[in-house]
Amino acid sequence: MGNEIDIHAPGVEMRKSLCYFCHANCGVLSYVKDGQVIKIEGDPNYANQGGLCCRGNSALLHLTHPGRINHALKRVGKKGEGKWEKIPYDQAIEEIAERLNQIKAESGAEAVATAGGTTRTDDWARRRFMNQFGSPNGFHNALLCWIPTFMAETCVAGWSPFETDLGSAKVVMLWGMNPGASSLGAMRGYTDLQKNGMKIMVVDPRYSETASKADLWLPLRPGSDSALALAMLHTIIFEGLYDRAFVNDWCQDFDQLREHMKQYTPDWAAPLTWLTPQQIRNAARMYAGNKPGCIQWGCTWDQLGTASTTTSLTLALMRAVCGNLDVPGGDGMPGPALNFLTDEEMEANECLPEEQKAKQIGSDKFKLTSWPGYTLISDNAKRTWGKTLPAEWFCEAHGPSVFKAIITGDPYQVRALIVNATNPVNSYGDAKMTLEALKQCEFLVTVEYWMTPTALLSDYVLPAAGALERPTIVTHYGATDSFLGGKRAIQPLYDRHTDMTFWRKLGLACGQDPAMWPWETEEEAYYHILKPLGLPISCYDEFVDKFRMYYPPLHQNKFVTNGGFWTPSGKVECNSTILQELGYPGMPTYMGCSENEVDDPEVAEKYPLVLTTGGGFMPYHHSEHFQMPSIRYLYPDPYFTINPVKADELKIAEGDWCWIETRRGRIKMRANVQAELDPRVVYVPRGWWFPERDGSADLDNPFGCLESNTNVLTSVDVEDCDPMGGSWANRGLLCRVYKCTDSDCTFRAADAQWSIPGSSSEPGVTVMPSQQKLAREPIPFTMPEMEPAPEGFYRVWQSGELYQEGTHFRLDPTGWVINPRTKGYHDAYTGWRYDPATELLVDDETGKSYTMDREEVVYRGGVRCYPGQEAPFEVPEQLTWNQVDGFAQLPGKPYVYDPASGWLVDPDTGDFHEAYYGWLYDAATGNLVDEATGTRYDMGYNPIVEEETQAEATGDAMEEEGGAQ
Amino acid sequence: MTRYVMVVDESRCIGCQSCTVACRTWNQLPMDIIYNPVVSEGVKGTFPNVYRSWTPTQCMHCANPECVPCCPTGASQQDPDGTVWVDYSKCMGCKVCVNACPYGMRDVSHMVPRFDQYVRKCTFCRDRRKQDPSAEPYCVATCHQRARVFGDLDDPNSEVSKLIGTNKTERIFTELGTDPQIYYIPEMGGGAR
Amino acid sequence: MKHHYWEAPIVLYLFLGGLGGGIFFLSMVFDLIVAPGSGPLFFAPVFFALAALALGCFFLVFELGQPPVFWRVFTTKTAIIKWGAVLLSFAMIFGFVWWLSYLYLLGWGEWTLGLASALEGARPVLLGIAGVCGFGIMVYTGVMLSTLKAHAFWATPALPVLFTISALSTACAAIALSLGGAVEAGGFGLVVEELIHGIVHVVDVVLVIAEIVVLLIMVLSFYGAGNVTARAVAVRWVRGRTAPLFWGGMIGAGLVLPLLLYIFGEGTAASALVAPILVLCGGLLLRYLCVYSDERAPIPGEERFYARLPKKDAEFLTAWKQGENRY
Incomplete structure (x- = not known):
């Protein structure tokens, strides 16, 4: 029947939660009755204004989905066979800890690694465990998502200017970002502001949901972002569109930059970007000519492979020279949380010895986002802000290199992997190599909601608590100064545990000091984080009820009040000294994306189409939610997009199953024939797997995780990765597309053979990772004599x-x-x-x-004393100076004279006494009391007659009685 | 009098289908029942000169509904405030109303027991409004983009009245004489044009 | 936009309802007007009419989402379906009682004779009501579809006309096949039977010709001048996927061939047996083709939306069962 659940019924409690299905973390109101969530809805008083997307609306179904992992599972059959024994959670933790400690004893702590996916919250707990355990090899998909950009931007100006002040902006540039399909709350903001006159520029090869609402759309060749950015910066500089005053006052080495940028003209960029020089100039003029303006970070910047950090560095400089840094209507730089504890302060980084930091895999190559770069940037942040950015996310092992190390033992054998909140087969590059690594991993532990391909191959699978079962905070990877929070609606169901509890229990079981893990629940930890704010709260839940969010007073133009930017030089560094010190060019220097027809013409001959992958699309998030039938029903099959002109040419009709092939393998998807992109481009969505299948039935392709997985096509080869940040190649790859035929329509293991480096023609390891060259040779840096x-x-x-x-x-x-x-x-x-x-x-x-x-300085009763000194103030005549203890006193009384107030203070009780007779001041009545006689005096030293007091007291009593009658 | 209508601003809709899923979960619908599909013809034109829009649909709560008079049991009915709904305790599942609706906004589920099928359709969240008169239909509340606006057309100060008064609105299949009460503010081709 | 909310049971119901109604109507015409006293001859046709209506009702109720509460159909005053149900009920009740009054023909004993004598006087009234209701049923099946204006191919006045003609035509065929069954006629009875056979023969020839004309007019006018939706259906009938069924089955085997057999095979089994059976099959095919022509004008983009939805048996729909936790 209809909807008989009444959220207004008695006994239903409304709890303010936050959604947990992507890091927009929208506000959710949970209606709880008898320990069960009966309904949820969007919180109208939160940033999402009541809005919830497909995923958020499915939270209840997620909570009770029959496919959820509810108990700790121990493998009893062969790896991947799918035979499990349900064991108590704590037993699983004990067994895992024992094995980890054994591996640590045999091969060193660095042989234990951990993989994460996208950010939610509490990743500090993972780092806190790893630091105490002694391994530097934790990683996430950080390099594909903001981190290289953050680091490049921090090199330029001292923090990432990611908090756009759109309310006062005249233009926003959405570059490689499609909020219309990935962050709906933000899209609403853009739409509202656009209706009020703000202009929206969209840089996207696809006519995306957002592009369809834009004022200017730049459909560039996928992966040519660095060329476009450089040519726009060239235009801004050489058409004089930049903010001269700002550049004069706040930018260092601008002249060098101008000289360097000469080469990157729009005419140079046009053939690379497939745009006209005029389009490029217009875009530059639109952004620079509408000041203040914002450039919103987009995932693409970090998914271009070789060209990633070059692009974000260029864009960082573009907004800087236009004077849009940290100004009203520009891109705000929040800095670390100065008023509450940062994630970094929760990470216990001091526990990790220097020699272990040096063992971090990938840190010899991709220095910007690992310990070498992090140390420079973090020390600088400590010198400038006084606090720093978290090491989790911003300083991690290179994920693909860890997977390669599991297979090759290069640079050393990684023996154990703890996978928490990710399914690496689908979310990391080169899925087939990743799958092989998971198979070969000696000891694999997965903390999950679902039986993913990774969980299937694990030795232990631990149940994770998810949305509604855990409190959630939002601090943007721990890199901002605001704090938003939501309560858990219910305690975790079954034997599910939250991530922090997992790491804490594992840490304690591994023998870590209990004093290092004082918080049993997230609520306790969050309260600890919030305490320095000094809010009138006694627990975390009270914070949510009373405040829900904390924003520091809006402070823009902080660089003015601070007297400089938070860089080593105190200025915007047009030629970044940190990048130079790390052996990279300090100014953006063009690099094509990992595969392109200009640099690799022979590849382009065989693979004539340009592939772009990795874009977010509703209703899924990364590789999540394919289990949710109500969502899947609307989008049951994987569709890639191809232009009708090209589809005609290839005889592909709407809905046809097709093969998409790169040098590294092929996958199949159905054709979405749409004129939304250039005929030379195909767009392949990410994440696809088929959780409804029997995973153990085909271990070459468990749960169909390779069959339609875009990451079979991507590359994580060292030369395809960004030489600075290490992000791997998702965009602008070369591919070919052809229709599945009757004889060639089934996915076989040979379609996705693993190899290092990625190549479908040479399976297995042909070149060891350490033998592979970076896309750009390091530039030797010599420290100046000092x-x-x-x-x-x-x-x-x-x-x-x-x-x-x-x-x-x-x-x-x-x-x-x-x-x-x-x-x-x-x-x-x-x-x-x-x-x-x-x-x-x-x-x-x-x-x-x-x-x-x-x-x-000695204090008695709060009064400063001067032992052994002469009185530094005039001592009233009735008092004597106590030279030994250094205070003035009434002879015979221990009370300390306070020259500031003129009263005597009893150091034992803190009571005040007047300075002539030493009578006690009774604050309750405002009288003075001679304690020896009990006589009371008013402040004029007149004795108070006892009867009057009694009469008054009687009068009061009578009044009270009268009142009662 | 009260006349509930909805204004759908296509210039705001980005086709995320949140309303579709929200409706399914709020109303606990069987998998094959969709009250409010967000439909689109896809991208029109030739790259790069292209255009696209989405149409969030649902029961049009017609002033002159086809689906009410044809019902042999009186289950399919209309409230004085315009809400067209089905009383499940009266429906016998003959599907004549399903066939009568020119918008395809009614159906029986084939994923429930064969002989327990009744006609389901959007109710403008009658249940929510009964529990809390100020509540909006859930598809309206959940829309991030505020593409859907619900309200009383008979109240000249309501947001829907103002939107209809200040925008050129369109309705679907008016030629059938159903007088549909979902008003669409058409997408005029993105901000770029 | 095609959904097929109504399927095979409704096809059968529309056919059987029209057939049964037609038989009642023609029985009334013959017994009360053309050849008074020919009642016994219609004992078998009315039996088949009753069986057809009963079976039709069964399919109708079976097609309901909730068959046990089919009686709810009588709870309103205005709906066309309600009137159909009332007509069906009356036709069946009065027809049945009329039929009971001739039950003695089967020689089942004394009580049947008693029944006959008791009901003898009421026979004209009983058959009159059943016949009028039968006429109503014939018309109503077409009217019901034609009022559903969401479906452009149904929403034409030609459809009730076509259904009525077809109902009469199939009724003629059924009567031709069953007239006089169960009655050992002789003498005058045989003459009447021959007379009625003759009339039915001629009438059916006329009806079949009329049906061809109306059907072609309807389909071809949609084909030439229908709106987008109706035209699309007509195209499908005339030269699309259903063209073989339409031209070969409906027009050819269901109408033209029996017509030729009626005319040129007069007096043979081809005319007496094969042609009526073909007419009956043609009638069923007509209902089938019409019911499955329930295309609705799509809201722009609607077809694309539904085309992407999964098949009903998609693996992910059945992989997890609520309440059966796996891990």
């Missing part, structure tokens, strides 16, 4: 400034060190803070104060 730093300090070569080791406080010529966060002065030897109000030094850890001679 005057040596005094002991305990180090010198920053860019500015020549001295900084204190450990604290990263700057040494001022006055001899003080300066805390960048508070701008407060600290004593260079003790670290004590100078408090200008008391003119004392304060040790914030102990709360003790010291004189400028570093002598401890």
Whole structure:
């Protein structure tokens, strides 16, 4: 029948939660009755304004889906056979911990790695475990999603300017981003603002949902983003469209940049981008001519393979020279959370020894996003902001290289992999190699909602708590200064556990110090994170109920108040010194995407079409939600898009099953024949697998995870990866497309043979990963000669400034060190803070104060004493100066005279006494009491007659009685 | 009087089908029942000079519904506020109303027991409005884009009245005389034109 | 946009309803007007009419989403279907009682004679009501479809005309096959039977010709001047997927061939047996073709939407059963 569930019925509690199906984390109201969620709806008072997408609306079905993993599973058959024993969660944890410790003892902690997927929350817990365990080899799909961009932008200006202030912007450039299919809440904002006059520019090879609403659409060749960005920056510089005042005041090495950019004319870029020079110039003029404007980060920037960071670096400079950094209507730079704990402060990075950091796989090549680059950037952030960005996400092992290490033992054998919140076969590049790595992995543990191909191959599968079963916070990878939170609607069902609980339990079982894991629940941890805000709350849930979100006071133009940008030089670095130090060009230097017809004409001959992959599409998120029948019903089969002109030529009709083939393998999908892209381009959606199948039936292709998986086509070869950030090639690859025929329509193992490097003609390992060359040779960097730093300090070569080791406080010529966060002065030897109000030094850890001679200041009853000194103030005549203890007192009384108030203070009780007779001040009545006699006096020293008080008291009582009658 | 109508702003719709899924889950519909498909003819034109729009559909809650008078049991009916709905306790599943609807917005599920099939259709979330008179239909509440707006056409100050008053709106198949009450603000070809 | 909300049971019902109604109507015409006293001859045809209506009702109820509550059909006043149900019920009740009054023809004993004498006086009224209701049924089956204007191919006045002619034609065929069955006629009875056979023969020839004309007019006018939806159906009939069934089955085997047999095979089994059977098959085919021509004008883009939905037996729809947790 209809909908008989009444959310307004008595006994139904409404709990404010957050959606957990993508990192937009929309507000959700959960209606809970008797411990069960009976309904959910979008929260109208949250950013999503009541909106929920297909995924969010399916949360209840997700919660009780019969395919969910509800208990810890231990493999009892062969790997992949699908035979499991259900065991108690804690037993599984114990067994896993024992095995991990054994591997650590035999091969070192670095032989244990962990893979994650996209961000949700609490990844600090994973890092906290790994740091204490001693392995640097944690990774996510970070390199495909924002992290290389963040690092490049931070090299330029000191933080990623990712918080667009659209409300005051005149134009927004959505580059390689399709909010209309991936972040609907944002799309609504764009639409509303567009209706109020803001212009939307969309850079996308596809006529995407967003492009269909745009004011300007630039359908570039997939993967040619770096050329387009460079040519736009060229136009902006040489047409004088940049902000001269800003460049003069705040940019370093702009002249070098101008010289360098000369080569990248629109005419040069036109054949690379398939746009006309006029289109490029118009786009540059539209962005630069409508100030202030925003450039919204798009995933594409990090999925171009070789050209990734070049593109984001160019765009970072584009918004900088246009003066759109951190200004109203521009791209705001939040910086780390200065008012509550950052993720980095939760990660316990100090536990990881330097020699283990050096073992991080991929950090010898892709330095920007691993320990070498992170250390430079993070130390700089500590020097400039006073806090830094998390190591999780921003400083990780190179995922594909870890998978290769499992297969090849190069650079060393990785023996165990803990997979938490990802299905790497579908979400990492080169799926067939990844699948092989999972098969070969000696010890594989998966924490999951579903029986994914990865879970199927695991030794242990642990049930993960998901949406509605866990509290959720939003801090944008721990890289922003705002905080949004939602409660859990219910405790996890069955034996499901949250991710933090998993890492905590595993850590404790591995023998980690319980003091390092003081929080049993997320709520406790979040409360710990929020405490420094000083809000009137006693627990996390109360924060959600009363506040739900915390935003620091909006502060734009922070670089002005700060007196500079948060870079080593204090300016926007047009020629990044950090990049130079890492051996990369400091200015954007053109690089084509991993495969293109200009650099690889012989490949293009055989594979004439350009493939673009990785775009988000409703209703799925990455490789998730293919199990949800109500969603799948609307999109049951994988469709790739091809232009009707090309489809005609290839005799492909709408709905036909076709093969899409690159040098690395082939997959099949159905044709969506649409004029939304260039006839030379095909668009292949990501993520497809078929969870409804029997995974064990075909271990060459479990759950059909290779059959229609776009990552069979992508490349993770070292030379195809971005030499700086390490992101691998998803866009602009070369492919060919042909129709499935009756005799060639079944997917076979040979269609996706694994190989290193990726090649369908040479299976197996033909070149060891360490033998493979980067797309661009490192540029040797020599540190300039510098005057040596005094002991305990180090010198920053860019500015020549001295900084204190450990604290990263700057040494001022006055001899003080300066805390960048508070701008407060600290004593260079003790670290004590100078408090200008008391003119004392304060040790914030102990709360003790010291004189400028570093002598401890003694307080009695809160009054400062001067033991052994003469009185520094005029002592009233009725008092005597106690030279030994250094305070003025009434003879015979222990009370301390407070020169600021004129009262005496009892150091034991804190009570006040007047300074002539020592009578106690009774705050309740406002009287003075002579404790010896019990006599009361008013403030004019007139004794108070007892009867009156009694009469008053009786009167009061009578009044009360009267009132009661 | 109250006359509930919906205004659908196609210039805001991005075809995400959230309303479709939201409706299915809120109303706990069998898999093959879709009250409000978001349909599109796809991309029109020749690359790169192209155009596209989406039409979120649903029961048109016609002022002159085809599906009500044909019902032999009185299960298919219309409230005074215009809501066309089916009383499941009266329906016997003859499907004449299903055949009568020119918009294809009614159906019986084939994924329920064979002899427990009754006609289902959009009710403008009658149940939600009964529980809370200020509630909007769930497809309206859940739409991120605010492409759907629900309200009282007889109230000149309602958002729907204002939208209909200030925009050129279209309705589907008016030539059949059904007087449909879903008003569409057409997509004029994206912001680019 | 095609959904086929109504399927085979409705096809059978429309055919059987028309057939049964037609037999009642013709029986009434003959017994009360043309050849009074020919009642016994119609004992067998009325039996078949009753059987047809009963079977038709069975299919109708079977096609319901909730057959046990079929009685709800009588709960409103206005709906066409309700009137159809009332006509069906009356026709069957009165027809049945009329038929009971001739039950003695089977020689089942005393009580049948008693029944006959008791009902003898009421026979004209009984058959009159059943006949009028039968006429109503014939017309109503077509009218019901033609009022569903969502389906362009149905929404034409030609359709009830066509259905009525077809109902009468198939009724003629059925009467031709069953007239006088169960009655050992002799003498005058035989003459009447011959007379009625003759009339039915001529009438059916006329009806078949009329049906060809109406059918061709309807289909070809849709083909030439119908709206997009109706024309698409007509194209399918005339030269599309259903053209073989239409031209070969419906027009050829169902109408023209029996017509030729009626005319040129008079007096042979071809005319007496084969032709009526072909007419009956033609009538069924007509209902089938019409019911499955339920195309509706799509909302632009609707077809694309539905084309992408999964088949009803898609694996993911049955892979998980609510409540049966796997892991």
